[in-house]
Amino acid sequence: MRRSERLTEIVEIIKDGRLHLARDIAEALEVSERTVYRDIATLIASGVPVEGERGVGYLLREPVFLPPLALSMTELEALSLGMSIVQEVADEELRLGARTLHEKIASHAPNRRKSPGSWGFGLYEFKRVRDGLKFMPILRRAIREREVLLVIYHSLSDECSERMIRPLQTDYWGRVWTLSTWCETREDFRAFRIDRILGCKTTGRTFEDEPGKTIEDYLKHVQPTADTH
Structure with missing residues (x-):
């Protein structure tokens, strides 16, 4: 069973609102408890509202419900x-x-x-598009939580640099993903090709929206491009 399929199965198991021990989940999926712990951590990091802890059990207490929709x-x-x-x-x-x-x-x-x-x-x-996507979870989480990140970037001009950034938005161009940011290092807006990010880690700092440094300001004054620096 592929990992993505296993994650789906875990959600299906714990969505009934009852506590499920890791050993029971592991037995149902025919994997180790350690694998279940890693998968639970992945689900939590991706925003799935899983509650519980080792030895107690896990449950999905807050599933997202949409109002009735009539779709054509x-x-x-x-x-x-x-x-x-x-x-x-x-x-x-x-x-x-x-x-x-x-x-x-x-x-x-x-x-x-x-x-x-x-x-x-x-x-x-889309093999080309998937290159460099290992940092996407941390980038998406940082955008949601307004976390300042430290990234190591390899530019198209073959230069490597460390940047302290405020991630604002990810953009998909049909062949590459880019990250629109306020770069604290350069004190200006910058867009980075995600497949050229070599390293990415959180700094423990968060940021608040400031006039002139928001995604709306970026889109208003800068013409985005996929062939970024």
Whole structure:
């Protein structure tokens, strides 16, 4: 069983609101308890509201519910296509989210369409896009939590530098991902190609929105480009 499939199975097991011991989850999935602990940590880091601790058990207390929606077939096709693309071009945590969302939508769709192919779309691996995505979870979390990051960047001009940045937004250009930031090192906006980030770690600092340093300011005054420095 692939890790993404295992993460999905764990969510399915613990979503009933009851405590589940790691050893029971491990037995159900035929893996070690250590593997379950690592997978639980991955789910929590990706924003899944898992509660509990070792020796006590785990549960999913706060599933996200949407109000009843009436979607047309075209809207369902658009949603299915988007989720299928995310499963090809994003990091493992987002691929997990796209997969479980796809399963939930498909279970209520007309004719119960279970697979991406049943919607009439054929998608194949975007290898180039996946290069460098190992830092995407920390980047997405830093954007949500407004965390200052220290990154090591290898520019297109073959120069390496350390930058203290405020991550504002990730952008997908069809072949590469970029990160729009306020760079504290340069005291200006900068966009970095994510596949050229060599190192990334949190600093323990957070930031607040300041006039002239927000994503709205960046988009207003800077023309974004995928072929960044």
